[in-house]
Amino acid sequence: MDAFYASVELLRHPELKGVPLVIGGRRAEGSALAPHFGALRLREYLGRGVVTTCTYEVRALGVHSGMGLMKAARYAPEALLLPPSFEAYRHYSRLFKEAVATVTQAIEDRGIDEIYLEFSDSDGEARVLGQRLKNTVKDATGLSCSLGIGPNKLLAKIASDLEKPDGLTVLALADVPDRLWPLPVGKINGVGPKVQARLAALGIVTIGDLAHARGDLLETTFGPRVGQWLADCAQGRDDRPLSTDTEPKSLSRETTFEQDLDARRDRPALSQILATLCDRLAADLIQKGHKGRTIGIKLRYADFRTVTRDHTLAQPTADAALIKAAARDCLKRVPFNQKLRLLGVRVGTLCPANPESRAFSPQRELPF
DNA sequence: TCTGGGGTCCTAGGACCC
DNA sequence: TCTGGGGTCCTAGGACCC
Numbered sequence: 001m002d003a004f005y006a007s008v009e010l011l012r013h014p015e016l017k018g019v020p021l022v023i024g025g026r027r028a029e030g031s032a033l034a035p036h037f038g039a040l041r042l043r044e045y046l047g048r049g050v051v052t053t054c055t056y057e058v059r060a061l062g063v064h065s066g067m068g069l070m071k072a073a074r075y076a077p078e079a080l081l082l083p084p085s086f087e088a089y090r091h092y093s094r095l096f097k098e099a100v101a102t103v104t105q106a107i108e109d110r111g112i113d114e115i116y117l118e119f120s121d122s123d124g125e126a127r128v129l130g131q132r133l134k135n136t137v138k139d140a141t142g143l144s145c146s147l148g149i150g151p152n153k154l155l156a157k158i159a160s161d162l163e164k165p166d167g168l169t170v171l172a173l174a175d176v177p178d179r180l181w182p183l184p185v186g187k188i189n190g191v192g193p194k195v196q197a198r199l200a201a202l203g204i205v206t207i208g209d210l211a212h213a214r215g216d217l218l219e220t221t222f223g224p225r226v227g228q229w230l231a232d233c234a235q236g237r238d239d240r241p242l243s244t245d246t247e248p249k250s251l252s253r254e255t256t257f258e259q260d261l262d263a264r265r266d267r268p269a270l271s272q273i274l275a276t277l278c279d280r281l282a283a284d285l286i287q288k289g290h291k292g293r294t295i296g297i298k299l300r301y302a303d304f305r306t307v308t309r310d311h312t313l314a315q316p317t318a319d320a321a322l323i324k325a326a327a328r329d330c331l332k333r334v335p336f337n338q339k340l341r342l343l344g345v346r347v348g349t350l351c352p353a354n355p356e357s358r359a360f361s362p363q364r365e366l367p368f
Numbered sequence: 369t370c371t372g373g374g375g376t377c378c379t380a381g382g383a384c385c386c
Numbered sequence: 387t388c389t390g391g392g393g394t395c396c397t398a399g400g401a402c403c404c
Contacts, residue, residue, distance in 0.1 A: 004404095022370080050372050065404085069369045111375080111404040192402050217375095225378095249376070256372060294396085304371070308398060344373085 001096060002144045002165035004113035005053045009082055010091050012141055020058045020079040022068055025049040036060075043077035045069050048256055052084055056165060089113075092141055099140035099368040103133055108242045109367065116153055118242050129166050154238035157189045176236040177182050181208030188233045198222070199230075210234040246367040247350070251284055251292070253277045254344025260302045263336035272345065277345045278327060282320035285347060289354060291316035292347035293327035299334055300342035308346075309333050323347065 001007065005023040010016055022042055026049055049069045054076075059176075059192060062075045069081070093112045100107060106118035119129055126149045137145050146167035148159025158180065159171040185207055187194045202221065204210050211234035232238065234249035255277065262268055285291065296310030309330035315322065327345050 026372085046369075048369090048372080050370095052372075064376095066371080071370065114404065190402070194401060231399095252374065254373060306399085310397065312396065342372090 001092075001113035002146055003053055003055055004092075004143075005089055006055045007143050008088055009085070010055075011092075012085075012088060016080065020055060020061075020076060022051055022054040022058055022063065022069075022072060022076065022079045022081050023084050024052040024072075025081055025083055026055075031209045038080045039080045041077065042069065042073040042081045043078045043094075043221065045073060045081055047258065054079065060165075092143065095141045096137050096143065096145070097366070099136050100127050100133065101366055103136060105366075106242055106244065107366070108144045108244060109246060116156065116242055119149070126170050127168065129313070134166075134168060150236075152236075152238040153240055153242075154189065154233060155236050158183070158187055161187065171236075173236050177208075177211075180236055181206060181211060182232075185210055188230075190312035191230075193224075195230075207234050224353040242352060248288070248290065249293075249348055250348035250349060251281060251288070251350065252296075252298075252344055253281045253284070254298060254342060255342070256300070256342045260339035260341050262339050269341070273343055274327060274331075274345070275324060275351050276322040277343065281345050281347060282318055282323055285318035286353070289352060290347075290350045291353045292350045293317075294346075294348035295323055295330065296348060297327050297330040297334075298342070298344035298346065299331075299340055302339040302341055304341070306342075307334055310346070310348070312349065316349070316353075318353055 006021045009021060009023060025045060025047070047069075048277070051063055051065055051067045051069060051072050053065055054063050054072075058076050058079050063072045071080075089112055096113075097107065097109070097115065100115060100117060104119065106116050108116040110116060117310070119126070130147045130149050132275075134145060134147055137143065144166040146160050146164045146169075148156045148161065148167070148169050148171065150156040150159050150171040151173055155171045155173075155176075160167065162169045162171075163177075174210060184196075184205060185191050185199050186193075188207065191199075198221065199205070199210070202217065204213055210230055213231075215227070215231055218230050221227065221233040222230065257273075263270065293314075293316045294310050294312045296308055298306060298308045300306045311326050311330055313322070313326060323345065
């Protein structure tokens with residue numbers, strides 16, 4: 001989906017059409033002073049937070065997802081900052097996925113605004129099918145999407161990125177030298193900043209460079225698995241199947257504090273935050289019908305270093321008090337020689353709270 | 369006043385077992 | 387007086403993605 005959160009906000013507030021929009025920051029406080037539903041001009045914003053998404057005209061100024069809001073304000077001071085409304089986004093996410101499900105049931109969920117789907121069994125020309133799909137999504141949601149079509153997930157994903165927004169791009173294996181090789185290696189899903197930097201150190205910047213690298217160079221640098229994977233990507237090869245498995249592996253809740261907290265001086269506040277996180281996590285587990293055996297905590301220090309501790313119980317649980325007790329045990333194993341900026345709680349090794357209900361459930365329904 | 373929140377997957381070492 | 391070769395589970399950290 002194109003600039004998904006920002007596009008949903010424009011649907012909800014059509015009077016903001018043409019206004020540069022940034023979605024991000026915290027849930028609005030002091031919003032009575034703001035002109036629009038808690039919105040501020042970006043330059044007026046003070047505090048922690050990142051850009052969750054923004055409209056394309058704001059991106060053109062150099063702002064991107066994940067950028068700190070204070071930094072984004074230097075590029076786009078006049079942009080309107082809206083706090084995210086996740087319930088609305090989940091609503092439109094459901095609408096778009098349900099619309100796609102009327103065309104094919106072979107859907108892999110990749111988050112709130114993205115899916116892979118398989119057309120192999122369908123008749124018809126790819127571009128025609130793609131346009132029909134885009135129309136279906138537009139009719140159901142009023143939103144545009146960018147669609148990539150290819151012989152595998154690697155090429156479909158790269159294709160989907162080539163003509164944003166409102167794109168429809170077909171990439172065949174024969175197009176790899178002309179259309180894939182000029183692109184930077186970072187366009188490969190799974191090649192992030194670290195791998196990109198290590199490749200750059202070898203003089204490999206584009207996917208074409210990757211295609212022409214000696215196989216043993218990649219394997220000695222990255223190991224046999226990653227080396228082979230990179231070489232395959234450069235040839236447009238990818239045999240990963242569509243994954244329709246939707247059982248979650250873990251559930252977590254975390255929060256970054258308004259100001260860094262001291263483990264001793266701010267102990268009551270931290271204790272309250274931990275309790276709230278555990279309560280929310282337990283409520284979410286119960287609502288989704290899961291339990292979990294591995295309870296973990298996550299701390300981020302003032303210098304942004306992150307540590308985790310976890311503990312596996314004999315029996316799975318969704319009980320807030322048991323989660324809290326395990327989390328406190330984990331916290332005892334962490335050094336507190338610095339202020340803290342984030343605390344999180346996680347439950348992993350999930351299983352159904354009520355196994356029979358699944359064993360006997362007939363056909364699994366779509367998860368959205 | 370740099371740097372959110374929710375996920376997945378991989379690696380690697382140690383415990384423990386056969 | 388030198389110590390195998392699996393396998394699984396647990397824990398911690400890190401890369402990456404949306």
